[in-house]
Amino acid sequence: MQTSTSVNTEKKVATIPAQERYMQLEEINMTFVTKKGTFEALKNINLDIKEGEFVSIIGHSGCGKSTVLNLIGGLLEPTSGLLFCAGREIFGPGPERAVVFQNHSLLPWLTCYENVYLAVERVFALKETNEQLKARTNAALELVGLTHATDKRPNEISGGMKQRVGIARALAMEPKVLLLDEPFGALDALTRANLQDELMKIMMKSGCTAVMVTHDVDEAVLLSDRIVMMTNGPAATIGEILDVTLTRPRNRLGLAEDQEYNHLRGEVLRFLYDRHAKKAA
Amino acid sequence: MSAVTLVKDSVNATTQELDVEKIGIANAANDLVIEDSMPTSRKKVKKTQPNYTRKIDSEFVTFLKNIIPPAFGLLVFLGLWSVLTIFQPALPGPVSTFKSAVLVFKHPFYVNSLDDQGIGWNILSSLGRVAMGFGMAALVGIPLGFLIGRYEFFSKMCAPVISLLRPVSPLAWLPLGLLVLKAAAPAAIWVIFISSVWPMLINTAVGVSKVPQDYMNVAKVLNLSEWKIVTKISFPFVLPYMMTGVRLSMGIAWLVIVAAEMLNGGAGIGFWLWDEYNASNYEHIIIAIFVVGIIGLLLEQGLILIAKRYSYE
Secondary structure (H helix, E strand, C coil): CCCCCCCCCCCCCCCCHHHHCCEEEEEEEEEEEECCEEEEEEEEEEEEECCCCEEEEECCCCCCHHHHHHHHHCCCCCCEEEEEECCEECCCCCCCEEEECCCCCCCCCCCHHHHHHHHHHHHHCCCCCHHHHHHHHHHHHHHCCCHHHCCCCHHHCCHHHHHHHHHHHHHHCCCCEEEEECCCCCCCHHHHHHHHHHHHHHHHHHCCEEEEEECCHHHHHHHCCEEEEECCCCCECEEEEEECCCCCCCCHHHHHCCHHHHHHHHHHHHHHHHHCCCCCC | CHHHHHHHHHHHHHHHHHHHHHHHHHHHHHHHHHHHHHHHHHHHHHHHCCCHHHHHHHHHHHHHHHHHHHHHHHHHHHHHHHHHHHHCCCCCCHHHHHHHHHHHCCCCCCEEECCEECHHHHHHHHHHHHHHHHHHHHHHHHHHHHHHHHCHHHHHHHHHHHHHHCCCCHHHHHHHHHHHHCCHHHHHHHHHHHHHHHHHHHHHHHHHHCCCHHHHHHHHHHCCCHHHHHHHHHHHHHHHHHHHHHHHHHHHHHHHHHHHHHHHCCCCHHHHHHHHHHCCCHHHHHHHHHHHHHHHHHHHHHHHHHHHHCCCC
């Protein structure tokens, strides 16, 4: 059985309780007030995330997976329930939780460098010299392989490069948790695969915790330690949680014929298209 | 409850109206800019087509295509004007106007007395007055527009007053200015100020309220200070809206100046126009009209250039 909430794998070394429950979502309910009345988006969400873990949230569109991410990011407040990150209650956005937006959300009037610098400046300006801030910005851009495009504006570079800048901006803040909202959803398949591979490398290096919203089954299995599968809304909740025990580093080509990989992939597909199939809109 | 919604509706109405105005102006601007964009397109032709005879041909043809319609338009205008003077002998014709213009512009900067100065001085004093009134309007209108766009409370607070005062004719403000300021010159500046403040204020406010939620989310996630939000997000985004407002305002300011000076006296192109009418120099009235038109056109083009220079696109 792969679908269980707490299975220790060889990969995760002896965990202590604080790391086990690095981030907690407790009894989260979310109700939106709209013109047509109230809309219950999320109901009774409970989730613990370990330190250094990569968790994907997958579900059909409209199931409230982005809402979960926005709650963790502090952009929304839950109607009821509590969120904790590193032992503190989440109250509004904070630099320890960086967000990579689906549509990259770069400021078009700033160069790639300036876009990243804006984040660096905000987090480190009080503690560090200008030289250090510059070095940080350049290091972040180097990490995503964009040293050649530092002085370009977002509309002068490709979609994939824009998303790299978005990732660089988030990582430059040295966050404890990286929140990714369908980060590669707007990219073509080849660019997407490329960036997924790079994200895996970057996450291995930085070792920070990540929560990613996606609707791409392969992406979820490839990148995650655990996949949170959500039921359809309204009143969406966590249907199942799948542990991905594939060893790292993972190789896209090698996994294509891997039995374990295909089994996990099948599990997610069965959940999405069999047990919680969405009626044609 | 109903009062609140009413106010909201009126704000929506004004913003929509403005958008329409903006689009209209933008289209007009595009039409005017066509000639400016010509050289670059010609350069492209040079690069891609090594066939020299064809290149010269096409360059010449495009030149003709761009020069013939406006030239034809001006000729028709002059023709209609000449025909009109046949039926209305009191109206000066193109030829006599041109001859008199040559004389007027021979000594543009003479000063005989306070009421009798060269046309250059009149133009400069009008421009100075517009600069004063318009500058003050910008100093008040743009920051106020930012506040209204940024804070909903402020927006709701100002909406009724703005909706009430905006449609008032510029000249209705003149007696009030004379009453309070007790002099003609500052009253004219006051009229320019109060009539040209609205487009800048409202366009800026509309721009600020349209800053995409994505950018505001970035600001939230990065925890940017209010100052950084204004300088790095709101201001660059609003700049094109603001420049449209500035252009509309400048148009109004220049429109109002003639009327304000006619009623006020002193130096100025509007005063000069009225004075020449009283002195029966009817050619000079038409010269004044052309001068006002050409300077208005130059101001507009100048602002378009500035807007292009600072646009992030």
